[in-house]
Amino acid sequence: xxxxxxxxxxxxxxVLLAGMAWTALLTVASSGLSLVGGAVFALLGLSRSRVVRMxxxxxxxxxxxxxxxxxxxxxxxxxxxIGIDLTAFAAGVIALSLHFAVYNADVIRAGIVAIxxxxxxxxxxxxxxxxxxxxxxxxxxxxxxxxPALGNNMIALLKESSxxxxxxxxxxxxxxxxAISETFRPFEFYIAAGALxxxxxxxxxxxxxxxxxxxxxxx
Amino acid sequence: MDVALIVRxxxxxxxxxxxxxxxxxxxLALGLCVGFAAALAKxxxxxxxxxxxxxxxxxxxxxxxxxxxxxxxxxxxxxGLQLEPFAAGVLGLGLNIGxxxxxxxxxxxxxxxxxxxxxxxxLGxxxxxxxxxxxxxxxxxxxxRxxxxxxxxxxxxxxxxxxxxxxxxxxxxxxxISSTYRPFEMFMLSAAFYLLIISAASHLxxxxxxxxxxxx
Numbered sequence: 001x002x003x004x005x006x007x008x009x010x011x012x013x014x015v016l017l018a019g020m021a022w023t024a025l026l027t028v029a030s031s032g033l034s035l036v037g038g039a040v041f042a043l044l045g046l047s048r049s050r051v052v053r054m055x056x057x058x059x060x061x062x063x064x065x066x067x068x069x070x071x072x073x074x075x076x077x078x079x080x081x082i083g084i085d086l087t088a089f090a091a092g093v094i095a096l097s098l099h100f101a102v103y104n105a106d107v108i109r110a111g112i113v114a115i116x117x118x119x120x121x122x123x124x125x126x127x128x129x130x131x132x133x134x135x136x137x138x139x140x141x142x143x144x145x146x147x148p149a150l151g152n153n154m155i156a157l158l159k160e161s162s163x164x165x166x167x168x169x170x171x172x173x174x175x176x177x178x179a180i181s182e183t184f185r186p187f188e189f190y191i192a193a194g195a196l197x198x199x200x201x202x203x204x205x206x207x208x209x210x211x212x213x214x215x216x217x218x219x
Numbered sequence: 220m221d222v223a224l225i226v227r228x229x230x231x232x233x234x235x236x237x238x239x240x241x242x243x244x245x246x247l248a249l250g251l252c253v254g255f256a257a258a259l260a261k262x263x264x265x266x267x268x269x270x271x272x273x274x275x276x277x278x279x280x281x282x283x284x285x286x287x288x289x290x291x292x293x294x295x296x297x298x299g300l301q302l303e304p305f306a307a308g309v310l311g312l313g314l315n316i317g318x319x320x321x322x323x324x325x326x327x328x329x330x331x332x333x334x335x336x337x338x339x340x341x342l343g344x345x346x347x348x349x350x351x352x353x354x355x356x357x358x359x360x361x362x363x364r365x366x367x368x369x370x371x372x373x374x375x376x377x378x379x380x381x382x383x384x385x386x387x388x389x390x391x392x393x394x395x396i397s398s399t400y401r402p403f404e405m406f407m408l409s410a411a412f413y414l415l416i417i418s419a420a421s422h423l424x425x426x427x428x429x430x431x432x433x434x435x
Contacts, residue, residue, distance in 0.1 A: 067375040173286060194287070197282045198278070201282070
């Protein structure tokens, strides 16, 4: 049993903070894409055509029923097989976005279904097309109702983003690992990384609560 | 699609799937114990009990499960805790899901009408007796579904222990992807086992829910 040396952490603070910035970037980029992807999957899943609905349902079922880490391996190592060679960062963003798009789709679909049918009929009778109705009438209302649930998914994404360290993306977890490989102090550096994630998590929760208050419909 | 290869390696995947089941079940048991203890502590009026429970939930829900696992497995020896990968995996996954289960259990406890606990106290039952004989039996029937959601998340989360070299489904998939260069086949094979495990678990949860859940 060796003593602790938390001062070692301060010597690597620039490495850890840079990693923290990458984690923040990864989270913001993947969250944005997963919202867009979620809306797309939700609309495809609600399509009247069976040919659209069935493959979407299969994809959603497959991605809901398997771990993110496995999906990450498929995208990073698997796409090479069909000639798509992605950087670790790109593979990480794609995997996180797809994984959480599927979760968001579930939430957004529930939000769309909950909007009164009259809204749809009224907007169609005013001459708006299906796409316009969705974009301008249904989605804005549906998204406001499900903001808290989407926010929870974003918070989960922040924490799950640590997985991309395994394929070599230099974010917070891998930055801590790099420091550990030089100092042999896993306890101190993983605690420090955990503390930084905790800070990011708290900041994100604060921001989301603001957004929720701004978008909540007055009932 | 190389069918012969899939047949040849599927035995290894089946064995690995069993490890995934084992580690999930053990972590689930640990998570339920910790979750119940922390939930009871959290609803207590005494700060000595509720404060540590609140800190536990906040810390374990506020940091990634992977970091928690690394602290236990790689950081453990520094504080004299030297664990095998499997044991570290059970401990890490169990403590992590326990924090989420604390909230599910606490939610069910506070959802039982306040009048119930007041009535029990009026009848002369102590706090613990009221909890054990009046509140918990009702709350237990409300928490099946949320705990079921936690359990499914736990099964998928168990993939993380491949990072500390527990030979479970995801580790096996990764190993065969590197050695066969057949990522899609290996992914599909592993996915099939995960879907099988998760379907079985969901079926069990639905059956329990249909049988015991409190209809409101």
